[in-house]
Amino acid sequence: MADPMKIRATVQGDVADVRVLMAHPMETGQRKQAGKAVPLHFIQSITAQLNGTTVFSADISQAISRNPVFAFKVKGAKAGDRITVTWKDNKGETRTDETTVRGGS
């Protein structure tokens, strides 16, 4: 099982700023270790939900950096709302984490 994601969601006005850090090697298949190519291993798809409704989703390639960071913004989110993020990689591994939207400063 992969390490948990770090998700932070903060409301600024009526827009929630969501930042996600995923722990993943994101191997491109191009890198060599001891003369052998390290096989492809990367996150392929991401889904983010606000209170159970999908608001943001992505299909990505191995060109995304190691330990991917993404940020997106959701209008109409309030403090206390639930943000759930799921990723799935090319080996079928998957991980879901969630957080609560916090009020802005």
Added chain:
Amino acid sequence: MLQTRRTVTFGLVAALGAALLKPVRALAAWNQGAFQAKSTLDGMNALGITNPQDTQDIVIRAPDIAENGAVVPMDITSNIPGTTSISVFIEKNPFPYTGTFDFAAGAVPFVHLRAKIGESTPVRVVVAAGGKFYTAAKEVKVTIGGCGG
């Protein structure tokens, strides 16, 4: 004899079914053809992106010179009304198509991502809005590549 013929028929039906099911699944899921395309144009074709119009309404914030190609941060904002998705192509990477970000139910058409860039290249962004495609690009220079080593 009859037994063999039946086996052959079953085999054919199974193969046909697999062939029919496959493209549908590929479309709904991760678009392998687009991700394996070796040029931006082939990637766009595989995604069904046709005639993207140049626009000033896509804001790409990325460093002019990236010191470390393994982690190049970029902020992409679309100011086009009705934006449903943002796709990113790093033109000189071995596989330019980097990803598509879809927005729904109140999500603002903005995304921050960090990508690997192998060599100095234009970063091309395609926005889908109202069934049309719009595009903009930004040149990013890389001093140390992000692929390999």
